[in-house]
Amino acid sequence: MDRDTRPSKLTLAAVAAEVGVSAPTVSKVVNGRQDVAEATRARVMAALQRTGYKSPLQRKSAPVHRAVEVVFDSLNSAYGVEILNGLMEQAAVSDMEVILSITGRQAASPLGPEARAQRLVDEGRAGMIVVTSAFGSAQLEAFNRRQIPIVVVDPLNPPPADVFSVGASNWAGGKAAASHLLELGHRRIAYIGGPSAAECSQARLHGYMAALMAAGITVDDEYVSAGPFKPENGVRGMKALLALENPPTAIFAASDSIALGILAEARRQNVRIPEDMSLVGFDGTPQAEESVPPLTSVSQPLQDMGRSALSFILRQMRGEDIDSRRVELATHLVVRESTAPPRKS
Structure with a gap:
């Protein structure tokens, strides 16, 4: 049809x-x-x-509720909690109810795409916000046919051009992280990334590579790895880097959660941060500020991302003409105590 x-x-x-x-x-x-x-x-x-x-x-x-369904793959990270906090603040001032759904890695449903979309219509949902989860084309098409407003936040896979999305300037953030380490004098800089297919992780990697290439440094394949945005990825990546004949003097981690895993493994192996190795994270979560040492991190405006996502839903509900279907909010580097010039050999 x-x-x-x-x-x-x-x-x-x-x-x-x-x-x-x-x-x-x-x-x-x-x-x-x-x-x-x-x-x-x-x-x-x-x-x-x-x-x-x-x-x-x-x-x-049909029931008409001022309620939006928010889908997370999980809420076990400060990243997701910060987005939800911003979204809830916006919902409170907009007289909106938030229905929370935790789905696992895929935004899937035993109902199937058509039945799930119809359930939202029958329950009078104002729309759906999907945070970081992969969302299939069949589900998006089912929503589109029923004119259900949908917004994706930091999608793992690129959304279709007609789907509203909210994210941060990941490429610029990756470049800022690597540039900071270069300015300190580091030349052997590793990148422990998120899922290789994730759009945000790719953008952070490309920003890191752009900074190194601009400084005339060849990116060493042994210094680049990918995995989930979880501490265990940082642990695994740190072990692999320390096992190299020529380990890096600095690491850029694609998330604060990954960086926390790196810090834990560094303590186990008696690697001092930043005396022996510098570390930069990404997200700017409260965990970064509370870690030991406090983590230098590229800060995303996570609460603003949550607020922007709900604003997109509200504007679609009102039938407003919206010029751009993509909002990209600026990141900025917050320097703390986990970075320092490389140790002189």
């Missing part, structure tokens, strides 16, 4: 044309008439569910 038949323009005739029956037949099914063959009724009902069509009576009686 093409985009001209989305719910705002959907007619019984359009549904009839898709199924291959007459408009009066579709009308009978919608109004619960019994004089329709069961096989035909089933085909019509499937088309109505697939398109999200509702009769005028159904639309008048």
